[in-house]
Amino acid sequence: MATKNxxxxxxxxxxxxxxxxxxxxxxxxxxxxxxxxxxxxxDLFASLGDYQDSQARAQRCSKKANEYKEKYKQQEKARKxxxxxxxxxxxxxxxxxxxxxxxxxxxxxxxxxGCTAIFMKMKPGxxxxxxxxxxxxxxxxSYKMFYNLKDYKDSEERYKDSCYKFGxxxxxxxxxxxxxxxxxxxxDYKDSEEKLTEAELELIKKCKIGxxxxxxEYRWMVMEQEGDKIFLVKLVPINGVAYDKKKASSWEDSxxxxxxxxxxxxxxxxxxxxxxxxxxxxxxxxxxxxxxxTEDQLFFLTAEQAEQYQKPLSNYLRxxxxxxxxxxxxxxxxVSRGVAKEQGSKLVSQGVVMKYGYEMSDExxxxxxxxxxxxx
Numbered sequence: 225m226a227t228k229n230x231x232x233x234x235x236x237x238x239x240x241x242x243x244x245x246x247x248x249x250x251x252x253x254x255x256x257x258x259x260x261x262x263x264x265x266x267d268l269f270a271s272l273g274d275y276q277d278s279q280a281r282a283q284r285c286s287k288k289a290n291e292y293k294e295k296y297k298q299q300e301k302a303r304k305x306x307x308x309x310x311x312x313x314x315x316x317x318x319x320x321x322x323x324x325x326x327x328x329x330x331x332x333x334x335x336x337x338g339c340t341a342i343f344m345k346m347k348p349g350x351x352x353x354x355x356x357x358x359x360x361x362x363x364x365x366s367y368k369m370f371y372n373l374k375d376y377k378d379s380e381e382r383y384k385d386s387c388y389k390f391g392x393x394x395x396x397x398x399x400x401x402x403x404x405x406x407x408x409x410x411x412d413y414k415d416s417e418e419k420l421t422e423a424e425l426e427l428i429k430k431c432k433i434g435x436x437x438x439x440x441e442y443r444w445m446v447m448e449q450e451g452d453k454i455f456l457v458k459l460v461p462i463n464g465v466a467y468d469k470k471k472a473s474s475w476e477d478s479x480x481x482x483x484x485x486x487x488x489x490x491x492x493x494x495x496x497x498x499x500x501x502x503x504x505x506x507x508x509x510x511x512x513x514x515x516x517x518t519e520d521q522l523f524f525l526t527a528e529q530a531e532q533y534q535k536p537l538s539n540y541l542r543x544x545x546x547x548x549x550x551x552x553x554x555x556x557x558x559v560s561r562g563v564a565k566e567q568g569s570k571l572v573s574q575g576v577v578m579k580y581g582y583e584m585s586d587e588x589x590x591x592x593x594x595x596x597x598x599x600x
Contacts, residue, residue: 235275240402242268242278244364246285251362255299259292347376354382363390367406384413391419400426404438417494425500425599428454434536439597440493447533452599453502457525457537461544461590467556468584475508475547475556476518478584484522484593502596511549522593523547527577529594530559534576537592543578544592550581557581558589 233241245265252258266285272278354369367386373379391406400423407420428437431446436459438444444456468478475481489498501521508516509526524547530537541561548557560578582589 235272236401238268239272239275239278240399242272242281243399246281249288251360255292255296259289259296262286262289262292347373351376351379354379354386358382358386358389361393363387363393366390384410388414388416391416391423395419395423398426400424412494417496421494421496421500424497425597428456428597429599440497442492444595445536445539447536447594453596454599455594455596457533457594458592459539461540461542461592463542463590464587465591466585466587467545467589467591468554471554472584473554474510474516474549475506475524476516480545480584480591481518481520481523484591485520488593489522500597500599502598504596506547509548511551522595524592525594527557527579530577542590543588544590546577548579548581551579552581552583554584555581556584 242265245261245268249258249261249265252261262285266282266289269278269282269285350369351373354366354373357363357369358366363386367383367390370379370383370386373383387406387409391403391410394400394403394406404420404423404427407416407423410416410420424437424439428439428444428446431437433446433448436443436445439456443459445459446454447457448455465480465483467480470479472478489501493501498521503519503521504523506518506520506523507526508518509528510516524545525533527546527548530546537559543558543560546557546559549555550557558578558581560576
C-alpha cells in the first residue's frame with residue numbers, strides 16, 4: 225500500500241474528534257478537567273455548523289461543562305471553608321506539628337511521584353499503562369501506546385488485539401468510519417478483513433448517487449442502485465496499462481480483461497471484499513454493430529454508459545478506455561478529456577466518446593474499471 229500524505233482534517237473527522245472528546249469525559253476523575261474537556265467538545269461541535277446533530281451536541285456539551293464547573297466551584301468553596309474552620313479550632317502547637325508532618329509526607333510523595341514519573345516514561349512503565357488502558361476498555365489509547373512500543377515484549381501482538389477490540393466497539397456503536405480506519409491497520413488479523421469489508425459496505429450504503437466511498441484500495445463513485453446491488457465506477461482513472469499487448473480484437477480476448485479480473489483484483493481487494501463483487505454479464509459492442517457477451521467482475525463502461533454518466537464522470541480531465549471496439553483493427557473507443565469550457569469561476573470537463581477509437585497498445589489512455597457489488 226502506497227504511503228499517502230496526511231490530508232487536511234475534514235468536517236467528518238472533526239465531528240469524530242469532538243465525539244471522542246465527549247466520550248473521554250467518563251475516564252476523568254476531577255470535575256475541573258471534565259468541564260474543560262466538555263467545553264472543548266462543545267466548541268468543536270459548534271464550529272461544525274449544521275453538520276448532522278452538531279449544534280444539539282454542542283448545547284449538550286456546553287450544559288455539561290457548566291454543570292461540572294459549578295460543581296468544582298462549590299467543592300473548592302467547601303474545601304476552603306473547611307480549612308479555615310480547622311485553623312480556627314486547632315491551637316498553634318498542633319498546627320505546627322501537623323505542618324511538620326505534612327511537609328514530611330509531601331517530601332515522601334514528591335520523591336515517590338518523581339520515581340513513578342521516571343518509571344512511567346520508560347518502556348516498562350509505558351507497557352504497564354497500555355495494559356491498564358486495555359483492561360478498562362480504553363482500547364484506542366491502549367493500541368496507540370502498544371504501537372509506539374514496537375517490539376518491546378509482546379507489544380506488537382497486544383497492539384493488534386487492542387486495535388481489533390477498538391474496531392469492534394466502533395462497529396457496535398455504528399461509527400463505521402472509525403471502525404474502517406482501525407481494521408485497515410490490521411490487514412488479515414483474525415477476521416479483520418471481513419469486519420473491514422462490513423464497515424466499508426455500510427459507508428457505501430449511506431452514499432447518494434454521484435458520491436464516492438473507499439472500497440479496497442481505491443475510492444469508487446456510486447452510479448446506480450438496484451435493491452441490494454450497487455454499481456460503482458473508479459473515481460480517479462489509473463494510467464500506465466495498455467488495453468492489450470498482444471493484438472487482441474476486442475475486450476473479450478484483451479490482456480486488460482485478464483489483468484483487471486486477476487492481478488488488479490487481488491492487489492485491490494481482500495478476499496472478503498472480492499466475495500461481494502458480482503460476476504456480471506457484460507455486453508461488448510463490436511464495430512460491426514453486433515455484440516458479444518462476457519462474464520466479468522471488473523470491466524469497462526460502454527460508450528452508451530459513458531454518455532449516460534457524462535456529468536458525474538467528468539470529474540477527471542484525462543482520456544479513459546471504453547468496452548466498444550473502435551473503427552480500426554485492434555482499436556477501442558475511449559472518452560476524451562475534450563476541451564475545458566469556462567462556466568462562471570469553474571472549469572468543467574467536456575469529455576466526449578471518441579468512436580473512431582485508439583490503438584489498444586497505447587499506455588497513455590487511462591483505465592476506469594466498473595463493477596456491481598452486493599451489500600448482502
